[in-house]
Amino acid sequence: MADDTILSTSGLTKDFGGFTAVNGVDLTVRRGSIHALIGPNGAGKTTCFNLLTKFLAPSKGAIVYNGRDITREKPAEIARLGLVRSFQISAVFPQLSVKTNVRIALQRKRGDSFDFWRSEAVLKPLDDEALRLVDAVGLSAFADLPAVELSYGRKRALEIATTLALDPEMMLLDEPMAGMGREDVERIEALIRKVAVNRTILMVEHNLSVVASLSDRITVLARGQVLAEGDYAQVSKDPRVIEAYIGSGVGHAH
Amino acid sequence: MANITLDDAPAGGIALAETSRGTERLHRAVFIGLGILLVIAPFVVYPVFVMKVLCFALFALAFNLLLGYGGLLSFGHAAYFGMAAYVSAYAAKVWGFPPEFAILSGMLVAGVLGLVFGALAIRRQGIYFAMITLALAQMVFFFSLQTPKFTGGEDGIQAVPRGYLFGLFNLGDDRTLYWLVAAIFMAGLLLIYRIIHSPFGQVCKAIRDNEPRAISLGYRANQYKLAVFVLSATLAGLAGATKAIVFQLASLTDVHWSMSGEVVLMTLVGGLGTVFGPIVGALVIVSMQNYLAGLGSWVLVIQGVIFVICVMLFREGIVGLIAKKIGKPL
Numbered sequence: 001m002a003d004d005t006i007l008s009t010s011g012l013t014k015d016f017g018g019f020t021a022v023n024g025v026d027l028t029v030r031r032g033s034i035h036a037l038i039g040p041n042g043a044g045k046t047t048c049f050n051l052l053t054k055f056l057a058p059s060k061g062a063i064v065y066n067g068r069d070i071t072r073e074k075p076a077e078i079a080r081l082g083l084v085r086s087f088q089i090s091a092v093f094p095q096l097s098v099k100t101n102v103r104i105a106l107q108r109k110r111g112d113s114f115d116f117w118r119s120e121a122v123l124k125p126l127d128d129e130a131l132r133l134v135d136a137v138g139l140s141a142f143a144d145l146p147a148v149e150l151s152y153g154r155k156r157a158l159e160i161a162t163t164l165a166l167d168p169e170m171m172l173l174d175e176p177m178a179g180m181g182r183e184d185v186e187r188i189e190a191l192i193r194k195v196a197v198n199r200t201i202l203m204v205e206h207n208l209s210v211v212a213s214l215s216d217r218i219t220v221l222a223r224g225q226v227l228a229e230g231d232y233a234q235v236s237k238d239p240r241v242i243e244a245y246i247g248s249g250v251g252h253a254h
Numbered sequence: 255m256a257n258i259t260l261d262d263a264p265a266g267g268i269a270l271a272e273t274s275r276g277t278e279r280l281h282r283a284v285f286i287g288l289g290i291l292l293v294i295a296p297f298v299v300y301p302v303f304v305m306k307v308l309c310f311a312l313f314a315l316a317f318n319l320l321l322g323y324g325g326l327l328s329f330g331h332a333a334y335f336g337m338a339a340y341v342s343a344y345a346a347k348v349w350g351f352p353p354e355f356a357i358l359s360g361m362l363v364a365g366v367l368g369l370v371f372g373a374l375a376i377r378r379q380g381i382y383f384a385m386i387t388l389a390l391a392q393m394v395f396f397f398s399l400q401t402p403k404f405t406g407g408e409d410g411i412q413a414v415p416r417g418y419l420f421g422l423f424n425l426g427d428d429r430t431l432y433w434l435v436a437a438i439f440m441a442g443l444l445l446i447y448r449i450i451h452s453p454f455g456q457v458c459k460a461i462r463d464n465e466p467r468a469i470s471l472g473y474r475a476n477q478y479k480l481a482v483f484v485l486s487a488t489l490a491g492l493a494g495a496t497k498a499i500v501f502q503l504a505s506l507t508d509v510h511w512s513m514s515g516e517v518v519l520m521t522l523v524g525g526l527g528t529v530f531g532p533i534v535g536a537l538v539i540v541s542m543q544n545y546l547a548g549l550g551s552w553v554l555v556i557q558g559v560i561f562v563i564c565v566m567l568f569r570e571g572i573v574g575l576i577a578k579k580i581g582k583p584l
Contacts, residue, residue: 079472093463104460116454
């Protein structure tokens, strides 16, 4: 059973000086699944996400990844263990070209890059794979453009290509569809489905139609606690979930 | 900026921070041009003036490595420049070190100082980082003021012997010394160019652009920031140590906060984050100080006006502006 679980939390809690944003969350993510974390505004999704990616330190509770306690690890270390996150605001390296953005991630395969005396020509062998990944997300026409000049949707696509370059065992996606037009949503949705093969994905997402069509399992958070868990059919019929969404004044998004 | 298609991309865009083949060729041409200028300069201009420009240009290049490519604004770079000047002057005068070892020891001390100060400062970001570097540099200034046995206090260390390079070449001759300084400058510039274009430089630029993202890719950002800080401090030390030998003087001016400000000014005027900008910036500022020296304190007022104009009208700096015009990074 333990082998089936890639990531689990027990009693995960985060206090912000009296305000408990996340309160005793027990979460279990099955290996190879697409797991969505949803909930009305202020439910603690983003805090929970930041705890899992170590950008915040939990007040209480434990996080176990692949049988290893990562509660006290630093963010760069969990990335090295194969647990890689994306960001809500598109996270690219704006002044670097699209190709170099991806290559920075591929460069991790060399280990640390403290060799300041070497020419960047030693990175040439990575170019082919970088271009392959850039192509996979439909950006090959923009490979030499600085990332800052890409449209919003394309920046998100570039970010996914960069994350994929690390070949992570598990990807944590923070609202991958936030602020996207419908065409972009469809493209990124297809992309996520494609990259989810042989990988585990945990995502926070507002767009419920995306959640419905992508995820195998859904955890609903409200007021920092787990309200319900199950597949979309189960969760969407749960009266407590309906109550939480309507009660908070937020209808079904999009 | 929203939906840029391929057709309108290359013309209007910001300068690429990368090296394409055309850019490489352009940079090689600039390096050759610089080399020729360095050879001609001492026959046309007073060599000591050129040496002054070269020392400050190297200092600004080192500063630009940290700010332009590491994204770290240090307001205390005078500490490394000035401390290296003191150590190099002291080693040459009191211990009788030959000039090459005097300069090396100054550089080494600046590097160690950079390691200690950098390790403290990188724990904070942005303006707090800048304030810590400033505070630490002020400590170095007051240390220099309070230890006249080492620094000569208000007098500084004067009449530093230039000595014989490798025991062979008499550096008392301005022309001979000039070739040494030109070689040091060129070596420093080439090293910085290599650092910027190394695998290490790529990661530094990524951290400069977006630190949380670089961390989430598994890079231990603080180690890279410390490494680039130490490299910058060491090179600033090389500039300061060389300056002490050239002017046979190390004084409180070298560790004063206004020296830290001057190097920021040179870098901004020339072009922050451009390879060659700091050289142009140093040339402009040092020339101004030299040729307008008759105006006394008015030089500072003029400097201030130039700084304001620069920030308001062309933030890219002189070289940054040229790079934008020709559509290639310089």
